[in-house]
Amino acid sequence: MNDTIFALATARGRAGVAVIRISGPAAVEAATRLAGAVPDPRQAALRVLRGADGAAIDRGLVLYFPKGASFTGENVVELQVHGSPAVVAALSRELGAMPGLRMAEAGEFTRRAFENGCMDLAQVEGLADLIDAETDRQRAQALRMLSGALGQRAEVWRADLLRAAALLEATIDFADEEVPVDVSDEVRGLIDRCRASLAAEIEGARAAERVRDGFEVAIVGPPNVGKSTLLNALARREAALTSEIAGTTRDVIEVRMDLEGLPVTLVDTAGLRETEDHVERLGVERARSRAAEADLRVILTEPGQPPAIEPAEEDIVTPAKADLHGDGISGLTGQGIDALVAAVVSRLEARVAHSPVATRERHRQAMLAAVEALETARDGLAQGPDRYDICAEDLRSAIRALESLTGRIDVENVLGEIFASFCIGK
Structure with a gap:
C-alpha cells in the first residue's frame, strides 16, 4: 500500500457539494499542489484549487486527517468542492496526472481501513449494510454492526476460550505447584458459558439476516x-x-x-x-x-x-x-x-425482539463451527487428562472459527494468557 489513491466519495452527478478523498503517503503533497497549503489536522480551510497550469478549478474546503487518526489509518485529505461534474472531472484529471497517485478501486478505502486495523471484518460488513439500508430497522442494525458490537461479543467468547485453552496447556506442559491440579471444572464452566451465549446468538442470526435482506x-x-x-x-x-x-x-x-x-x-x-x-x-x-x-x-x-x-x-x-x-x-x-x-x-x-448482532449467514456458520468444536472439546474433557491435548486443540479450532467473524487470527495469545495467569518463566 505504498501508492496513494483518490476517488469521489459522494454520488456522481450534479449536487450542491462533492467530496473527493485522497489517502496514502502522498496525500498531503497532492493536496498541497492543488490548494497551495494544507490546514492543520481536522481544521477546515477554504482554498482555491488550481491545476498544474495555475488556473483556478474551483474554491472549496480542504480537510486533513493525519496517519493513525483517519478512516483508512493513512494520511487522508478530503476536498469538499461544488458538486459539478466538470469540477470533479478536472480535479480527478489533475490528481491522476500526479506521480504515485491512482484512482481507487471499488471498496479500497474500506479495505485499507481493515488492513490498517481501523475496522474489523464485521464492521466492514456493517458499513456496507448501513450504506444499503432502506428502513429504520436496517439502519439501526447496521449501525450496531459498524460500532463493533459483534467484534466485542466475539472478544468475550474468545477471552473465555483462551482462558480455557491456557488452563489445559498449563496442565499439559507447565505442571508445577503454581498450576491447579484439576482445571476441568473451570474449563467446563467456560465452555458451557460460551456455548450457551453462542447458541442464543445463532438462534437470532436468521431473523437478523432477514432484517438485512427483507422479510x-x-x-x-x-x-x-x-x-x-x-x-x-x-x-x-x-x-x-x-x-x-x-x-x-x-x-x-x-x-x-x-x-x-x-x-x-x-x-x-x-x-x-x-x-x-x-x-x-x-x-x-x-x-x-x-x-x-x-x-x-x-x-x-x-x-x-x-x-x-x-x-x-x-x-x-x-x-x-x-x-x-x-x-x-x-x-x-x-x-x-x-x-x-x-x-x-x-x-x-x-x-427480532432480542436484537442479535450477527446478521449474515457467514456469521451463523462460523458460530456453528465454534459450537461444534466446543461440544467435541467438552466430550474430550470428560474423558480425563489423557485427552486434554486433543481438547485444547478443539478449543483452538473454536477460537479460530470465532476469529473468522472479525478477520482476526492470533493463536499466540494462548501463550500470553498462560504467562499472565500462571507467571510461567518468572
Whole structure:
C-alpha cells in the first residue's frame, strides 16, 4: 500500500457539494499542489484549487486527517468542492496526472481501513449494510454492526476460550505447584458459558439476516378473492392488475415496502385452484412454492370456506371482500388494512425482539463451527487428562472459527494468557 489513491466519495452527478478523498503517503503533497497549503489536522480551510497550469478549478474546503487518526489509518485529505461534474472531472484529471497517485478501486478505502486495523471484518460488513439500508430497522442494525458490537461479543467468547485453552496447556506442559491440579471444572464452566451465549446468538442470526435482506410476506388464497386488490391497497399504487375474471394473476408480483421500519416484500400469488389451463397451472405451482418459502402468509378466504392451504401457527387467516360480506378485510374500502399491517409487524417484530448482532449467514456458520468444536472439546474433557491435548486443540479450532467473524487470527495469545495467569518463566 505504498501508492496513494483518490476517488469521489459522494454520488456522481450534479449536487450542491462533492467530496473527493485522497489517502496514502502522498496525500498531503497532492493536496498541497492543488490548494497551495494544507490546514492543520481536522481544521477546515477554504482554498482555491488550481491545476498544474495555475488556473483556478474551483474554491472549496480542504480537510486533513493525519496517519493513525483517519478512516483508512493513512494520511487522508478530503476536498469538499461544488458538486459539478466538470469540477470533479478536472480535479480527478489533475490528481491522476500526479506521480504515485491512482484512482481507487471499488471498496479500497474500506479495505485499507481493515488492513490498517481501523475496522474489523464485521464492521466492514456493517458499513456496507448501513450504506444499503432502506428502513429504520436496517439502519439501526447496521449501525450496531459498524460500532463493533459483534467484534466485542466475539472478544468475550474468545477471552473465555483462551482462558480455557491456557488452563489445559498449563496442565499439559507447565505442571508445577503454581498450576491447579484439576482445571476441568473451570474449563467446563467456560465452555458451557460460551456455548450457551453462542447458541442464543445463532438462534437470532436468521431473523437478523432477514432484517438485512427483507422479510417476505405472501398473500395467498383462491382466485378472485381480492389478493391483488389488497396488494395494491397496501402498496398504495396499482402494482398488480385486477379484474373480476378469476385467474387474472398468473405470475408472482412483488412489492417492496417499509412496514414500521421493517423491510418487507409483499408477494401477490396466483389464485390456488385446480385448473386445466397449462399456464395457470404453472402459476399455481409457483404460488404454492413461494408461499411455502415466505416468512409469513396472509391467507384470504371466501366466507364460510376453509383456507386454500394449511396455515402455519403464525400465519394470518382472514375473510376477504369485507365490503361485500361485512367481516374481514377489504382492499377496496380499506377495512381491516390497519389491523392487518399491525398483525404482520407484530409477528415479524417478535422474531427480532432480542436484537442479535450477527446478521449474515457467514456469521451463523462460523458460530456453528465454534459450537461444534466446543461440544467435541467438552466430550474430550470428560474423558480425563489423557485427552486434554486433543481438547485444547478443539478449543483452538473454536477460537479460530470465532476469529473468522472479525478477520482476526492470533493463536499466540494462548501463550500470553498462560504467562499472565500462571507467571510461567518468572
